[in-house]
Amino acid sequence: MSETPNGGELAYSDSQLRAILRSVRTIAMVGISPRWNRPSFFAMKYLQTKGYRVVPVNPGAAGQAILGETCYAALREVPGGIDMVDVFRDAEAAGAVVDEAIALRHDKGIQVVWMQLGIRNDAAAARATAAGLTVIMDRCPKIEYGRLHAELSWGGFNSRIISSRRRRAQIL
């Protein structure tokens, strides 16, 4: 399912992913579908239940409400700040979205650009990193959140996390 990787294996440490998911509050989801049975809709709904504000961005659905949030045509039209841009577009289209995020980074306070599972654009990532943004590629924030909070394990998945520490119980 993933695009042909341009570089080597992508490796992100659990502590890096945890720090990102802990620090961001507002996520602009670019390329979200308003259809409830699409993967992007699943991710938005999940992240909302975890306390994130998710702002949908999709020119085709601009003006519609998706899961209680108004959808905007482009990142620059989103009112207020954005901590993270989550890109649900293919690798080629992701380049332009990343450039828009770079251009808006000071206005909007954007810290992180996250390209979805299966999406990798090394050139765009290099531009964003050079502009001081943190970049994650080929990962899903829903899956990573679930993995790091032991929820993915409920489905029988290999979280790769081994720990003898007692987590703080979270009642969600």
Place this chain on the structure above:
Amino acid sequence: MTKPDNPNKTRFGFETRMIHAGAAPEPVTGARQTPIYQNTSYVFHDADHAASLFNLQSFGFIYSRLANPTVAVLEERLASLENGRGATCCASGHAAQILTFFAFMEPGDEFVASNKLYGGSLTQFGKTFKKFDWHAHLVDTDDLAAVRAAITPKCKALFVESLANPGGVVSDLEPLAEIAHQAGLVFIVDNTLATPYLCQPFDWGADLIVHSTTKFLSGNGTSMGGAVIDSGTFDWGQNDKFGGLTAPEPAYHGLTFYETFGDLAFTTLSHMVGLRDLGATMAPMNAFQTLLGIETLSLRMERHCANAQDVAEFLAGHELVAWVSYAGLESDPYHGRAQKYLGGRAGSVFTFGVNGVTGGYEMGMRVVESCELFSHLANVGDARSLILHPASTIHRQLTDEQRDTAGAGPDVVRLSIGLETLDDLLADLDQALHRAAAEGDKAAE
């Protein structure tokens, strides 16, 4: 060449994962050992939470036919030990096989399987699967040309045992994976007799691994169970064979599993469609017993294999034994593959044949009945040593020809070597062989 960079691997060693994978302390109480969640159902926060669980939009528990927290610990542990993406546990090894094929087989579909499988699998594939209009082509998978020739356009999978029960056959996983993948088939390996301690099928190109956890994983003969582990690396969308994962699923309002869940698709489908509708769920108590067993898997397998090696060498040199089929013996045709695929250890289940004046069938049965320490029963992978005459028991349902190709001809005796004191095992087999021979001589007079 093995697959590089399996992203499911961790920096932790096998023994650490045997004990810890999936089993962090329970956060509410701090309970260190995995609790047995002996309950059927789970309270929803509200209607929206319930809806998002039923729509597969959130992770969580609904009803224990689909998923249970104790079973989930075992699933993650098995996924970790096999370096896979996810696992689905179920009621038995046979249930795991149905669950696996159910994910992608339609009526009229076919697959290729080894003709040297556990007899119960040959019967399941050859008889019961036909009722679903699923068709197995059973071939000698040592003959790679025969495997290639058996693949028809309707074939979707290739199925072998890494170390076959009971014949001691070690499958040549690497070229078999290549043949399967060239034809766009999913390569399924039953790793029951090798266990992930001896063999790592995903390193050799397997896409799915099935287990009867009833055997070495639980290890004490207490608990039935099965599992299918997904590598997460098979491209279900590469051709139109795997509509079960790539076509819209009407029960989930047209959701497409592979597109929505990516490398989580197979395991999600196995729970939320497979277990939901086949209903062959693993009991939480069995998952707990199996987790306890796995905590000592490496220690037990070392001893199982060491005892088996010594018993096999003893029998190979015994005057009343005609032949021994154990890949740990240097003369065995599978010795080389045991070095490559099993780290040089050949497991603890193997067969031998008895010399005798009367027919092998009677001699085989007599040896079995003459044991005092080996238990005469239909299981393998127990702490206790076990003995069986397959032709008169577990392979009874097969034709003579099927029995011979599966390595279970009339004279064959199967052993599953346990963890007892080696000398006691040797003494028991020695007295049983002599007693059987004496009875055979008497019968011949």
